Amino acid sequence: MSPTLDQMRESQRALEQPLFSGLPGDIEVSFEFFPPKNDKMAETLWQSIETLAPLGPRFVSVTYGAGGTTRERTHQQVVRINQETGIPAAAHLTCVEATRDEVDAIARHYWESGVRHIVALRGDAPDGKSAYTPHPGGYENAADLIAGLNAIAPFEISVAAYPETHPDSPDAQADLDNLKRKFDAGATRAITQFFFDPECFFRFRDQAAAAGIHGEIVPGIMPVMSFASVQRMSGLCGTAIPDWMEGLFDGLDERPAARQLVSATIAAEMCRRLYAGGVRQFHFYTLNRAELSYAICHMLGLRPKDN
Secondary structure, eight states, X not given: OOOOHHHHHHHHHHHSOOTTXXXXXXXXXXXXXXXXXXXXXXXXHHHHHHHHGGGOOSEEEEOOOGGGTTHHHHHHHHHHHHXXXXXXXXXXXXXXXXXXXXXXXXXXXXXXXXXXXXXXXOOOOOTTOSSOOOOTTSOOSHXXXXXXXXXXXXXXXXXXXXXXXXXXXXXXXXXHHHHHHHHHTTOOEXXXXXXXXXXXXXXXXXXXXXXXXXXXXXXXXXXXXXXXXXXXXXXXXXXXXXXXXXXXXTTOTTOHHHHHHHHHHHHHHHHHXXXXXXXXXXXXXXXXXXXXXXXXXXXXXXXXXXX
């Protein structure tokens, strides 16, 4: 029986050069962590930092809980990373549940501690509240916060971008207008919310350029640690999950090692497609685990800087 046209095309793909062969390792990466809640989690965090540090990240960032719930722990970790690793560390800072004076004091404290990079975010509504509202006397939004930070010191400032539109935005154009306001206020770069379709990022990048946004837009990559967790997070931030992903993770809840292999394969292939589209900077949401992000970077040709 003669092969069909589809079978012949699939055979050709299978015989072509391996997807990750020959990559020169010319990418730049950054990693996001969250502040640990206890000593055991702190040990895991620092093991992850030590694992990823040899890859020479541009920076690492540490998240910040709504309403300042992790304020002190965020500050401790950012300062420690700066002092002990030599990696530039960025502190997340939000407008939620704080006055301008309180936020400004935090920013000055960071500058005095040697922190030169802030991830400036509006922030989400605190637990128990259905929608974000500015704090009386506080910064209204991220663009307002960026202007305030620039009035304090010449921070490097990263901001958030949403390829699939922020859930609070009325439409995609309003969301792009908001991103442009953040760049106009002095943002250095935008890091996107995680997504699972490279074409989604490329469309967003083109739309941003058409809207007059010419700053750096870095794709945020979320390797899947738990499919159920990704489903929950995607529902909160408006990220679409392709139908095929559920099938690939089906049956792996009790097989974490197999799940990691599947997750690394999916994320690395997406990054490879982004690379083919000209992307050279990647930001990884590590969830304080190094293995998946390290494997993906390795497949993209990145090697430890001390080799």
